Amino acid sequence: MLFLVDIQVRKPETLDADAWEALTQAESDYGMEARRSGKQLHVWRKAGAYATLAIWDVEDNDELHTLISGLPLFQYLDITVTPLVVHPSTVRWEQIQAGGA
Numbered sequence: 001m002l003f004l005v006d007i008q009v010r011k012p013e014t015l016d017a018d019a020w021e022a023l024t025q026a027e028s029d030y031g032m033e034a035r036r037s038g039k040q041l042h043v044w045r046k047a048g049a050y051a052t053l054a055i056w057d058v059e060d061n062d063e064l065h066t067l068i069s070g071l072p073l074f075q076y077l078d079i080t081v082t083p084l085v086v087h088p089s090t091v092r093w094e095q096i097q098a099g100g101a
Contacts, residue, residue, distance in 0.1 A: 002041075002057055002084040003064055009050040010076050026072035039067060055084070 011020065034040035034056075043054040058064045068079060 001060060001064075002055060004082040004084055005054045005056055005064075005068065006080040006082070007052045007054070008078040009073060010078060011050065012076055023072050023076075030070065030072055034067065 015023070031040065031043065035043070039056055039058055041055040041057050043052055045052055056064055056067065058067065064081065068074070068081075071077065
């Protein structure tokens with residue numbers, strides 16, 4: 001199942017710079033592993049915001065929840081999840097690219 005995950009980061013005022021740096025490094029490492037494993041297919045920064053958009057490919061809602069709640073910054077994130085389905089134009093475009101009519 002594919003999901004669009006929209007994440008807005010809320011940096012806490014109570015965390016010192018070193019603790020925040022350690023958390024963001026752990027978050028980066030977690031994301032790299034998610035991409036290596038094929039669970040996170042794409043990730044983008046939102047221009048002008050401390051936020052990301054990512055496409056996740058997981059077995060089900062439970063797996064997505066487990067992966068997202070494992071994010072080191074989880075308690076500082078506002079997350080919106082949107083399930084995705086293939087658009088008919090995508091299938092048609094793939095047929096055209098493959099030489100079909």
